[in-house]
Amino acid sequence: MRRVSAGTILVLVCALTISISLVAQTNGNAAGKSLKNPAKASPESIAAGKEIYTKRCIFCHGETGKGDGPVAASTKGTKPSNLADAKWDHGSTDGEIFVAIRDGIGPKFDMKGSKGKISDPEIWNVVNFIRSLGCTAGK
Numbered sequence: 001m002r003r004v005s006a007g008t009i010l011v012l013v014c015a016l017t018i019s020i021s022l023v024a025q026t027n028g029n030a031a032g033k034s035l036k037n038p039a040k041a042s043p044e045s046i047a048a049g050k051e052i053y054t055k056r057c058i059f060c061h062g063e064t065g066k067g068d069g070p071v072a073a074s075t076k077g078t079k080p081s082n083l084a085d086a087k088w089d090h091g092s093t094d095g096e097i098f099v100a101i102r103d104g105i106g107p108k109f110d111m112k113g114s115k116g117k118i119s120d121p122e123i124w125n126v127v128n129f130i131r132s133l134g135c136t137a138g139k
Contacts, residue, residue, distance in 0.1 A: 035095025
């Protein structure tokens, strides 16, 4: 029987972990594309989304969503997405934005996922608030 070194096993485990992470991100993005926003973009939903955004997102994305929050400015190598422009870096549909907020943005996960920290209905309200910041392309 052939022996496998611990180093070989470690390399295989790392490769498998990276592969699973990449597949999960791709599948999440694909699954997000087909998700429909169940929360109507009402003034109430947008206000509720703004409240959550102010508590959880403003530090990196900034007050107007341009990616210029105080944490982003003070952390070298971190550039949060501009949420108010016409270019959507991680998907442009409401569902893709929902998945990005829920699961985080890989591969380094500078933006951690909010799953388990805020509810799905709250995330949909944040999506509606983000839409109110600027461009609505892809909705």
